[in-house]
Amino acid sequence: MPDGTPLPQTAAPRPGAPAAMRIGHVHLKVAELERALRFWRDVIGLEVTQRAGDQAAFLSAGGYHHHIALNTWDSRGGPPPAPGTTGLYHVALLFPDRATLGAALRRVLDAGITLEGAADHGVSEAIYLRDPDGNGVELYRDRPAENWPRDAAGGLAMFNRRLDLQALLREASA
Structure with missing residues (x-):
């Protein structure tokens, strides 16, 4: 709540968003x-x-x-949001496959834009950067759901490993 008062707890769980919902x-x-x-x-x-x-x-x-x-x-004419303030962390753009993500990486590098990071999360491969207004941008591609890493109980077991950018660029050239 705007005044800092916690939201009331509901007695029964509410139905979730439909699986087909998209941003x-x-x-x-x-x-x-x-x-x-x-x-x-x-x-x-x-x-x-x-x-x-x-x-x-x-x-x-x-x-x-x-x-x-x-x-x-x-x-x-306004400045970017100050560090340590609330707001958008990043907007994520989902690419259909590894080759198109690699092509996007090539355009970013050719434009002289500095990457803030790149990661293999098991479920996806992602590149992180900022737009000219300081907004966070994630460019990524999902792996097929059947290839997502799982723990012994079947839950997601995402991780944060180094993404091989040179291999991604080679994929874009293939």
Whole structure:
């Protein structure tokens, strides 16, 4: 609750979200729309589906109305959020396979963008970076669910190991 009061406990569990639910889109506040477009459109490869002048742009992969929206409505010229404050940790973009993730890595490196990390999590392979406004970005691909690591009880056993970036780049070239 906004005043710090804990939420009341419910007597019975509530039904969960349906398994088919997906996150449809994310809106990001940016300081400069054109700078943000150079990253999200030109490096990441999303397509602009609509613009609202110099205030907002909507971007998509595969013709969806928008996966990422960029706007300057409350943030034109503003600084990135200060470290140690709340907000978006990262937005994660799921690539369909290892080759397309490798191609995205190549575009990121060719643009001179510094990686913050790269990891093999067992269930996925991920690359971490920041957009020009300081928003965290994860580019990743999932392994097939039947190949996910499991513990003896059948629960997920994710881990955090070094991702071989050179092998990923070779996969993109193949």
